[in-house]
Amino acid sequence: MTQAIRVDSRFATPYRTAKVLGVSKSRTKELIELAGRFTDRLLGQQVARAGQSAVNGRAKRKSAASVRRKRSADGGSKISTTKAKRAKAER
């Protein structure tokens, strides 16, 4: 079993990395903008995916409830649940 090295040091910002490596300010700015174009797209996709899965979850719950209401409205195909059976028995 390998023993991991615990890292407590501060997370290097791109400016700090550029300073340590001696990269010019203008080139650093260019590279940060370049990275930003890709990371913004990636983060945007992640947010959209998270939003989409939340909407899908809500849509699924909503459609199940509406199906149950519709069926009970016709009277013919009422879905019986455990809770309903228990209530009927108590009556």
Place this chain on the structure above:
Amino acid sequence: MNLPYDGRFENLLLAYIAGISAFGFAPRATLEIPFSQRRLERIVSLIASSQYSVHDLSRVELDRNAPRTPRFNMPFELGLTVGLGNSQHSWIVCETVRRRINKSLSDLDGTDVYIHDGTVRGVFRELCNAFVRTRRQPSVVQMMQIYRILRSNFADILQKAGARNPFNARVFLDLCVLASAAADKLVSP
């Protein structure tokens, strides 16, 4: 980073830059140092100024160019790191093939060696095994995202530097800053 500088190692160099940047480190390598008489002194000062070092001893076989020789630079620089005896400096050793190091460098018996199988994902997995951050711990997925950003911009960076491979000071520095910028955004606090 103490890595082999050969064409077959290009993917893994990008993987190391991505993975190391994802941990919030500023990657350093002897690629930054121009070839000169004072090179060895500068290598020693580079090791001394770093808190952590990663030594990849994958290239122990003979190279293709005549006269065919193994690469001694990586084990030599590992020796310098150990020889400096700095208690504040932590180092790890990586290899491609399991148990090969027991034969190639048996002095390291008893040291944990991280086997990355020569793959990008393997490098990320082993870096995650080797380092644990108390805050902003990166995932392999985030490292892969940073790697893909480096890959997407690699040709452009090479062209701007007029270079053919990443084993060039300017290309290396650009890749490190790009990876650091991507890591700063993707690895959430």
